[in-house]
Amino acid sequence: MNQHHLKTIVLAVSLAFSAGAMAQNMSKADYKAGKDKISAEYKAAKAACDAMSGNAEDICMAEAKGKEKVAKADLEAGYKPTVKAHYNARVAKAEADYAVAKERCDDLAGNAKDVCVKEAKAAQTTAKANAKVQMKTKDANAAARETTSDARSKASDKASEARKDAAEDKSDAGYQVAKEKCDQFSGAAKDQCQAQAKARFGK
Incomplete structure (x- = not known):
């Protein structure tokens, strides 16, 4: 399956899951209908992924599961629009994005893959930290x-305190990425890279 076809399916899945999941103050009947729709759309997305193979299938499944998880969290936030529910929706999005990004890293190898995974984790950490700050604010x-x-x-x-914790979490995640990138070097070049990373992030 070519990349264009894969992107088309992923876009279709994304649009399908996003529709109807953001209504505010919905009735119990609408809420149940929303859950049924999300379930049906996930089954359709999974069936599309089954036609693929290898890492393309893994990415597609991560996309489908992530969209389902995010759609459910958005539905909950629409049905019971509390600060906590909106926070949970943002966390669900961060986790879904991380799962997909991590699968995409499997197309790489060696240090490039390691850096890719660390960057994906850093993005997840940042998104979760921002969600927590927003909730506390x-x-x-x-x-x-x-x-x-x-x-x-x-x-x-x-x-x-939440803003301070978020800044520390983001800094730690950024440092892990920078440190991982140093592994492509050796000897004095690696030492210099690590020293620069420590200085940049105050480690």
Whole structure:
């Protein structure tokens, strides 16, 4: 199967799963219909993947499973639009993207593959960290409407802590990528690369 055909199927799967999953304040009947639709679309996507082979099939399956997971999380966020539900939807997207990216790395070998995996993990870490910051910020904004200054202060502190943790997580993930890239070198060149990576990320 050529790349154009694969991309066409992946695009079709993406559009199918995204449709109808974002409605806000839906009825219980609509929610159930949404779940049934997601299930049917996943089965159709899986059947399309079965026509492939090798890593192309693995990528297609990762796409299909990821789209199903994201669609379910979006549906939940539409049915019960809480801050936590929207956070879960963003985490589901991060995990789905990581699963697909990791499968794509299998087309590579050696250090290029290792770097690819680390970059995929760094992207997942960044997306999850951003999702957590957004959730804590929304909590803080909600608390800002509270009558007590103590509640506002605590919520603000949690949001600040989340931003700090996110920055550290992103820095650690970036350092892991930079360090992995150094493995393509040897001797003094590798030592210099690692030293630069440590200096850049404050390690």
